[in-house]
Amino acid sequence: MSKKEVGNNQKNFKRFFNILKERVKISEFTTYSIVVAYYLLLSLFPLLITVGNILPFLSIDPNSILPYIQEIMPSTIYQFLGPAIEDLLTQSSGGLLSISAITTIWSASKSINALQKAMNKSLGVEQRAGVVARILSVLVLILFLFVMVALSLIIGAGQVLLDAIQPIFQIPESFVNIFQTVKWPLTFVALFVLMAIIYWMIPNAKMKIRSILPGSVFATVGWLLLSQVFGLYARYFATTVSGYQIIGSFVVLMLWLNFAAMIIILGSVLNASMEEFYNGELKGNS
Template identity: 30%
Template sequence: MELVKNVFVRFFKERFFDEAAQTAYYLLLSIFPFLIFILSLISFFPIDPQQILDFLKPFAPGDSFALIEDNVTNILASDKGRVLSVSLLSAFWVSSMAVQALARALNGANGIKSTLPFWKGLLRDLGVTLLFMMLVPLSLFLPFIESGLHWLVSYSGSVDAWHGWIYIWPVVRWGLGSIFLFFFFLLFYKIIPNEKLTLSEVWPGALFSAVGWQVVSLVFANYVSNVNYTRLYGQLSGIIVLVLWFYLTAVVILLSGLLIAEVRKIRRSIKRAV
């Protein structure tokens, strides 16, 4: 309990909620160029881009998903080559800003001071951004893994056995997504700070992010579905909900970073005592 208390005390005392707001702003700027780039690239292959949007649908709040889907679909209807090049440059630059904001926050959480010159730090952040832009498309294979498992189960065994699988299929889908998110966050917390962290130090934060982000997203989506934001924000309701979702996402990421920092403190104190 002391660990949890320290995490939340630091989150509010050191104003990490401000860092979360800054990160949410950069995420808002980068989401459309990034998705457009990925889906533009996918459109050159015999893959239905709608499958990718459907993968995001369970996590994004209803109004926000509709906003993302409509805008991305309309832009993709234009020239693919031009959209691909422009969205790549936009996504790369704005996403690097989000990475830099998160790096500063996670460095602060762990008491790490950057000793790199500005240009070296910028090149490092751009390199990390490029790495994650290459890794995120790996999630595109999840719908195909799900389809393969669905085919394997439906065409093997008895009908009674398949009826049993129907009830646990949502758990299988959730498990696949959770495994991908866990390894994504594991790498994220390993390389984002300007100091080498071990896998044993970062896995608690990665696990918290993987599970916490899904829980927060689903709870927020259910909340939004029962609250009429249109009355308050009018046509901006979809954007407001999207910003709130990104803010909650950033909060989970930064809380996980603080959790990693506190775990490292505990381990260092134990080593000193020994």
């Protein structure tokens, strides 16, 4: 590589770093992540109730979702909340469905609205009108539910189908075992699709599909790493508040949601920085 090319690469890196630094500054990601985490916490349990009531209609075992929730959540948090999550997913009730659906829509739309404001700030575009923003929040929530249910359907129905046809077609046991050990790849794919939907739909900006890929990968890897790294912190934190395990677990859960929201917002910042670096200033949707 010539000295000229090295010099150009250094200039490009410095230019991208300056763009990224400015985008991080204007995004106010620390402030908005707190708001997003608060409303995510409010919507978490009603969302589980809603999903738990929908799955039986699709003949899906609610327990098929649990391994994927366990992969996403830090182990200490899941150890405490796992039984409650299992109960919410497996005990269906028509009355609870209507109440939980309303609560989920309200709190999740608030969370998505805060996320939209943070993304629009990082992208340097105007906020959507209130009614449009609310409708969009509901659509994103529906897509989120669809991704969760689709993942459960693929795993649940796929396993049942394999068990049924294995003796007929003499499918090797090793293939069945491989199918049973794809939690990480499928969790990664499901999270990546969800992040791509978020970055494509929520901001009020004209974003090409390729422009949202860096942030989607960053957020997906960030979430999975956060669950592993944060588990170490959570285990240490749990030992210091052993006398207040319920309070301590919810504090840890709130911190985890806060960091998770930060990762999503920073993914949007990365998308905005890449878009500006290659294509110039972003334009908002008319």
